[in-house]
Structure formats: C-alpha cells, structure tokens
Amino acid sequence: MKTNLAVDFCGVHFLNPFVLASSPYTDTAEMVARGFEAGWAGAVLKTTATQDEEVSIAYPIMSSLNRDGRMLGLHNIDLISERHIGVMTGYVRQLKRAYPERVVIGSIVGRNKAEWQFLAREMAAAGADLIECSLSCPQGSMLEGEESPMGSMVSQDPRLTQKVAGWIKEAVPRTPAYIKLTSGVTDLGAIVRAVQASGADGVCLIDSLEGIVGVDLETLEPLPSVQGYTSRGGFSGRAIKPVALRCVADAAQAACLPIAGVGGIYDWRDAAEFLLLGATIVQVCTAVMELGFGIVEELGDGLSRWLAGKGFSGVGEVVGRSLPRLVEHDALPHGVAVRAWIDLERCVGCGRCYVSCRDGGHQAIAWNSGRQPAVDDAKCVGCGLCPQMCPVPGCIVMRSQV
Numbered sequence: 518m519k520t521n522l523a524v525d526f527c528g529v530h531f532l533n534p535f536v537l538a539s540s541p542y543t544d545t546a547e548m549v550a551r552g553f554e555a556g557w558a559g560a561v562l563k564t565t566a567t568q569d570e571e572v573s574i575a576y577p578i579m580s581s582l583n584r585d586g587r588m589l590g591l592h593n594i595d596l597i598s599e600r601h602i603g604v605m606t607g608y609v610r611q612l613k614r615a616y617p618e619r620v621v622i623g624s625i626v627g628r629n630k631a632e633w634q635f636l637a638r639e640m641a642a643a644g645a646d647l648i649e650c651s652l653s654c655p656q657g658s659m660l661e662g663e664e665s666p667m668g669s670m671v672s673q674d675p676r677l678t679q680k681v682a683g684w685i686k687e688a689v690p691r692t693p694a695y696i697k698l699t700s701g702v703t704d705l706g707a708i709v710r711a712v713q714a715s716g717a718d719g720v721c722l723i724d725s726l727e728g729i730v731g732v733d734l735e736t737l738e739p740l741p742s743v744q745g746y747t748s749r750g751g752f753s754g755r756a757i758k759p760v761a762l763r764c765v766a767d768a769a770q771a772a773c774l775p776i777a778g779v780g781g782i783y784d785w786r787d788a789a790e791f792l793l794l795g796a797t798i799v800q801v802c803t804a805v806m807e808l809g810f811g812i813v814e815e816l817g818d819g820l821s822r823w824l825a826g827k828g829f830s831g832v833g834e835v836v837g838r839s840l841p842r843l844v845e846h847d848a849l850p851h852g853v854a855v856r857a858w859i860d861l862e863r864c865v866g867c868g869r870c871y872v873s874c875r876d877g878g879h880q881a882i883a884w885n886s887g888r889q890p891a892v893d894d895a896k897c898v899g900c901g902l903c904p905q906m907c908p909v910p911g912c913i914v915m916r917s918q919v
C-alpha cells in the first residue's frame with residue numbers, strides 16, 4: 518500500500534515533498550531537468566544576485582569530515598552562483614516551459630532595498646513559482662549601510678530580517694516568497710516571528726552551519742586549502758541533522774508559518790522526522806552530491822509506505838504531529854525509574870557497554886568472568902548510555918519500572 522505524497526507549501530502544489538536545495542547542481546537548467554526527470558517535485562536554483570555583483574570563487578571549495586570511511590559532513594567555501602539574475606531567470610522560463618507541473622524556486626540575495634526588490638520582481642516576472650530569499654549564507658549576506666550585531670548574516674538580526682522580508686513582499690505581493698534562515702542565532706523564535714510580522718510566506722531552515730572543518734597536520738593549513746589559506750565556510754550533511762531538526766521545531770513552535778526543512782536528510786526516515794517536527798516540504802543538498810538524484814525514489818517509496826502503514830492519508834496529516842511531545846525540561850514526567858536490561862542471548866561480549874558505563878556512566882555494569890555484562894539495578898540510574906554504545910540492535914533496552 519502506498520500513500521499519495523502531494524502537498525501544498527505557501528499555496529504552491531508539490532507532487533511530493535522532495536525538493537532539490539540550492540546547490541552547485543541547481544546552477545544550470547540542464548541539471549535541474551535531470552533532477553525533475555528522476556522524480557524531484559521542485560528545485561531551488563543556486564542563489565543569484567544582480568549583474569554588477571562580481572562573484573569570484575577560489576578553488577578548491579570543499580573538504581569533508583570522515584570517520585571510518587564514511588562522510589559525516591561536507592564543508593564548503595562556495596559562494597553564490599557566478600550566473601547572474603538574467604541567466605537564472607532564463608533557466609526559470611526554460612524549466613517552467615518543459616516541466617509546468619514541477620515547482621521552480623528562484624533563490625536571490627541583494628545588498629540593499631533596490632537590489633532585493635529588483636531580483637524578486639525579475640524572478641516573479643520569469644514565472645518562478647516561489648522565491649527563496651537567502652538571508653543566511655555563511656559566506657555573508659550583508660546589507661549595505663547596516664551593521665548587524667554579529668557583523669555577518671542578515672538573518673541573525675530580527676530587525677534586519679523583518680526589513681528585508683518586508684521589502685520583498687512589497688515588491689512581489691502576489692508571488693509567494695519565503696526566507697532562508699541560519700541556525701547561528703541565540704533566539705531563533707524571535708527571527709521567525711520577525712519573518713511572520715513582515716508578511717513573508719514561510720521560512721526555510723537551515724543553511725549550512727558556519728564552521729572550520731579541520732587542519733592538515735602535515736602542512737598545518739586549515740581546510741580546504743586554497744594555496745595555503747582558507748576561510749570560514751558552511752558545514753552540511755548527516756552531522757547537521759540534529760541542529761536542523763531543532764531549528765525546524767523551534768520555528769514551528771514560534772510562529773504559524775509553513776516551513777521548508779533542510780539539513781542532513783539522506784533517506785525517507787530523515788524526511789519523516791522533519792515532517793513530524795513541523796516541515797511541510799524537505800530539501801536535500803549534500804545527499805544528492807554524494808549519492809545522486811536517484812535517492813528520490815527511496816525517499817518517495819519509503820515515506821509513502823510508512824504513511825500507509827501508520828494509517829495516515831497524506832503528508833499533511835503528519836506535519837508537526839510530534840511537536841506536542843516536545844516540552845520544556847521541567848514538564849517532562851520526572852520520577853519514573855528506568856533501568857538498562859541486556860539480552861544475553863544477543864550479547865556478543867564486546868564489552869563496550871561495560872567500558873562506557875564504567876568510565877562515562879554510573880559504574881552499574883559488571884563484567885563477569887564469562888565475558889558477559891550484568892546490570893546492577895541498584896546502581897543503574899537509567900541514563901541510556903549503554904544501548905547507544907552496543908553494536909547489536911535491540912540487545913540493550915531501557916525499561917521503565919512501573
């Protein structure tokens with residue numbers, strides 16, 4: 518059994534909730550077309566600006582964080598597209614002609630009111646279904662004549678965010694426009710409420726996390742090394758998912774705005790989690806760069822089967838469904854005793870639970886002579902560390918003592 522995945526976001530109809538995020542591979546119409554052919558319902562073109570903005574990229578722009586041969590995250594010092602608004606609006610026209618039922622989203626960044634309004638009007642005139650406004654690029658989205666408190670992204674400041682979002686809605690009142698935000702703020706709720714106050718139609722969370730991915734210990738050069746130098750960049754992929762989920766939930770609890778969730782989505786389970794915490798559509802960037810456009814098939818199949826299996830009639834029914842269970846710490850049910858329980862039939866005797874409990878927990882697991890762990894209920898507080906360390910699924914479970 519499968520469920521129809523169609524969904525509406527900011528008043529625009531999507532065949533499914535899966536959208537290609539603004540990225541190097543949405544920098545040409547040809548690549549976006551390949552994504553649409555694979556099954557993606559929409560695409561955000563690479564962020565573009567006005568003609569007179571010089572974009573000069575210093576290569577290489579990427580370096581990754583790997584452990585045991587697996588990429589945990591990708592780091593980039595990319596900039597916005599080298600293709601200016603005129604080229605991008607050409608792509609919008611081309612794509613809308615060829616794929617009228619797919620959603621084409623123009624991504625823009627301006628330096629002042631005139632630029633923001635010009636870019637928004639150009640995208641709307643070209644027929645973009647939606648406009649994504651990048652107030653969040655880790656390489657900077659400054660506003661001329663304005664000093665943001667942190668001196669970097671517009672979306673770190675509620676006043677500037679409301680101002681820019683207001684300019685955009687003033688310029689294109691009939692084209693839905695939403696604001697892409699950064700996670701790098703103390704009070705995300707204040708930023709999201711500022712977007713709502715501006716009249717903009719929604720938010721997108723999150724852009725890549727500002728970071729430094731590492732240093733080459735041979736050359737002492739921070740990475741990625743551009744002739745020996747680097748700059749702060751954006752970190753994306755698997756490792757940022759918890760931050761992105763938290764931001765989506767924060768936004769959903771702070772205001773009543775549609776949310777596009779993005780950050781670390783690799784499979785249908787990730788996507789379902791974003792929906793449950795308040796996203797209506799999800800965007801994917803790094804996973805496509807690693808695994809290709811074809812992952813949309815697994816995303817769709819898996820989500821559709823899970824919805825059907827749970828008895829949900831569509832995507833809309835699960836959006837925000839887990840939010841009521843996200844409470845302040847003092848509202849948690851305190852006082853219920855929880856203990857670790859180990860299934861010795863499944864235990865492989867690796868001793869990881871013993872070591873982590875001994876040195877990182879409450880010294881509640883004994884290691885007996887038969888190379889088997891034994892939980893001391895009097896010492897176990899139920900912290901939940903040992904099942905995380907156990908390599909065998911279901912071997913250690915936390916049991917409530919009720």
Ligand SMILES: Cc1cc2nc3c(=O)[nH]c(=O)nc-3n(C[C@H](O)[C@H](O)[C@H](O)COP(=O)(O)O)c2cc1C
Binds near residue numbers: 538597624752803
């Ligand atoms: C190489 C690269 C270039 C990106 N370029 C843009 C961009 O031009 N505009 C934008 O809004 N986001 C850009 N992003 C951020 C992604 O759209 C996305 O928000 C972020 O990577 C988190 O999603 P992910 O974990 O699925 O990659 C870029 C990301 C990467 C990795």
